[in-house]
Amino acid sequence: MKPARFGYARPDTLDGALAILAEQxxxxxxxxxxxxLMPMLNLRMxxxxxxxxxxxxxxxxxxxxxxxxxxxxxxxxxAEVLASPLVREAxxxxxxxxxxxxxxxxxxxxxxxxxxxxxxxAAEMPACITALGATLVVASARGExxxxxxxxxxxxxxxxxxxxxLVLRVEIPAISPGWSHGFHEVxxxxxxxxxxxxxxxxxxxxSRVVEARIAFCGVEAATRRQAEVEAxxxxxxxxxxxxxxxxxxxxxxxEVTAAHRIHLARVLLRRALGQA
Amino acid sequence: MELTDEPMAEMACTVxxxxxxxxxxxxxxxxxxxxxxIGLTGSHVGCEHGVCGACHVQVGxxxxxxxxxxxxxxxxxxxxxxxxxxxxxxxxxxxEAFFARAALQCGFCTPGMLLQAAELxxxxxxxxxxxxxxxxxxNYCRCTGYHAIVDAVEAAAxxxxx
Numbered sequence: 001m002k003p004a005r006f007g008y009a010r011p012d013t014l015d016g017a018l019a020i021l022a023e024q025x026x027x028x029x030x031x032x033x034x035x036x037l038m039p040m041l042n043l044r045m046x047x048x049x050x051x052x053x054x055x056x057x058x059x060x061x062x063x064x065x066x067x068x069x070x071x072x073x074x075x076x077x078x079a080e081v082l083a084s085p086l087v088r089e090a091x092x093x094x095x096x097x098x099x100x101x102x103x104x105x106x107x108x109x110x111x112x113x114x115x116x117x118x119x120x121x122a123a124e125m126p127a128c129i130t131a132l133g134a135t136l137v138v139a140s141a142r143g144e145x146x147x148x149x150x151x152x153x154x155x156x157x158x159x160x161x162x163x164x165x166l167v168l169r170v171e172i173p174a175i176s177p178g179w180s181h182g183f184h185e186v187x188x189x190x191x192x193x194x195x196x197x198x199x200x201x202x203x204x205x206x207s208r209v210v211e212a213r214i215a216f217c218g219v220e221a222a223t224r225r226q227a228e229v230e231a232x233x234x235x236x237x238x239x240x241x242x243x244x245x246x247x248x249x250x251x252x253x254x255e256v257t258a259a260h261r262i263h264l265a266r267v268l269l270r271r272a273l274g275q276a
Numbered sequence: 277m278e279l280t281d282e283p284m285a286e287m288a289c290t291v292x293x294x295x296x297x298x299x300x301x302x303x304x305x306x307x308x309x310x311x312x313x314i315g316l317t318g319s320h321v322g323c324e325h326g327v328c329g330a331c332h333v334q335v336g337x338x339x340x341x342x343x344x345x346x347x348x349x350x351x352x353x354x355x356x357x358x359x360x361x362x363x364x365x366x367x368x369x370x371x372e373a374f375f376a377r378a379a380l381q382c383g384f385c386t387p388g389m390l391l392q393a394a395e396l397x398x399x400x401x402x403x404x405x406x407x408x409x410x411x412x413x414x415n416y417c418r419c420t421g422y423h424a425i426v427d428a429v430e431a432a433a434x435x436x437x438x
Contacts, residue, residue, distance in 0.1 A: 039326050109345070
């Protein structure tokens with residue numbers, strides 16, 4: 001199991017990388033952590049003409065908290081995000097979720113930006129940044145643009161990212177007083193792909209939920225804000241929200257049926273509302 | 277062996293304290309280069325897609341999957357394999373505990389287990405059995421059933437704390 005031949009470029013600057021993407025973006029695969037790309041190369045499920053290694057570009061892995069916004073560089077490794085006191089303070093949901101992401105050696109290489117750009121429907125990070133109301137900042141030789149996380153994910157391995165664009169960083173509003181974060185998941189074994197995962201942020205007054213942000217992973221083909229479920233939760237409470245999950249467009253597969261994914265989503269929501 | 281038309285790249289790094297300067301095929305994985313390029317066969321090739329953990333090595337002080345990095349990517353990096361970790365003595369307590377508790381049978385997974393367990397103990401000198409299992413969740417063993425491995429890591433941690 002060896003990869004097919006590819007070209008390889010390892011630019012030292014962002015401009016260098018964007019110039020390559022402008023010219024060869026359709027043929028290129030961006031190599032950040034490589035923890036999903038390298039298996040696909042080894043299995044020859046992917047055969048890009050060029051690997052664009054972004055590991056030498058300075059500044060892509062910074063984590064900062066300023067003015068109520070947590071900024072995480074796209075190449076920040078999962079292990080760095082997990083260990084960051086700034087992330088723990090401003091976005092505790094990410095810390096809870098990253099404990100479910102693969103295994104230590106994978107987390108030492110895998111990156112936040114890579115997980116978002118890949119858009120695996122079972123991945124935890126897309127659901128988290130959607131529920132957190134984050135914004136992706138992406139760049140191409142044409143300039144920068146900002147994309148709301150809740151509009152970024154289109155389907156299985158599909159996003160609104162253009163072939164010449166690179167994710168630079170993610171901006172996450174820091175958790176506000178009165179809000180709580182939760183992440184819950186069911187997988188066959190710890191670290192395996194989620195059969196269903198739930199990211200939620202809740203604003204309570206007393207015991208009543210007055211505002212909610214909810215996203216799932218491993219349930220629908222693309223993670224999204226569950227606006228209907230959020231509205232039902234706020235208006236009618238937990239049991240009605242769990243019932244509203246019947247409307248999910250759950251993925252069906254040989255191993256996990258759509259009905260079972262909805263069942264798991266309901267279990268997770270009930271569990272989260274009991275705890276969060 | 278070099279195929280005449282195989283795309284190659286210059287690469288220089290440090291492996292187990294020794295500077296290495298060489299040419300590698302662009303598409304060669306780090307673990308394949310360590311084994312076939314410079315004869316360090318202690319890192320094992322199992323699944324070749326990041327699932328089994330037999331290929332674990334350290335790059336820049338962090339444990340990584342040797343099958344999920346290209347050799348060319350460790351240009352400028354410090355690499356340590358099981359051979360280096362053994363020679364330095366830094367994993368001796370774990371090795372002795374694995375031996376004492378029969379935490380290996382065929383030994384194929386053992387180098388990866390030892391490096392990952394060492395990274396755990398460096399960060400957490402007194403891990404619970406659950407934490408040990410989580411740390412080793414990306415390392416497959418098809419012989420022992422894991423209990424003896426968890427025992428060994430727990431025993432090594434206790435000895436290192438004493």
